[in-house]
Amino acid sequence: MRIGELSRSTGVDIETIRFYEKSGLLPPPARSENGYRDYAHAHLERLAFIRHCRALDMSLADVALLLDSLGTRDPEALVQVDVLVASQLGKVRARLKSMQALEAQLVALQKRCDADHDHHACGILEELVSAAHGEACACHPGATAASPGARPASADHADAAPRSR
Known part of the structure; x- marks a missing residue:
């Protein structure tokens, strides 16, 4: 073909x-x-x-290892397959935990909106501006300003996002 x-x-x-x-x-x-x-x-x-x-x-490296292990009866190679899958499962679980934390942060942020945009400023935007200044916000309540313009590690919104390979 x-x-x-x-x-x-x-x-x-x-x-x-x-x-x-x-x-x-x-x-x-x-x-x-x-x-x-x-x-x-x-x-x-x-x-x-x-x-x-x-x-x-x-990953492609992991795929290559699995392909190399196809048809083998070598116990050491098969143990590597088990280790690889266990490692992948650990990565998935870590991403799930990260995604759950991200969900909780977004829910907390969403609760800042009262939908009365005619009479109030946008609570979500206010929270995001606070976070940009390194201040505590709804999605990162423990944040504190370290220095002007600096963002403390606990206020880094990117930490909650899943990372690509």
Whole structure:
């Protein structure tokens, strides 16, 4: 099959397939007489495996380790697989905890809005301005101003956001 068909069958973008080939995650396919890539069913299965691992938010390095472990009976390699999944689970749990903290902060911030915008200033914006000045706010009540213009670590709103890989 050609790269377009492989892409449609797996839902993986053509450029991503080429990247996986260049990085060694996907073995190079045979070439037809006209130079087109000719992918086999094994490529489809391997690409589906990679896609599933990526959907579990595993890094490409982790995917490579898992691919290297396919078909092995080496106990040390299989222990590495267990360690990898346990580590990934720990990362997911940490992100969940971070997201729950972020949710609580946004709920606290949202409670500052009384929706009477004709007679009151926006409570949400006031809170965000306070936080920008390093002052305590609804979403970071323990914050205190350290120095003019400086934001204390406890008032750093970015700490609550999930970090990308």
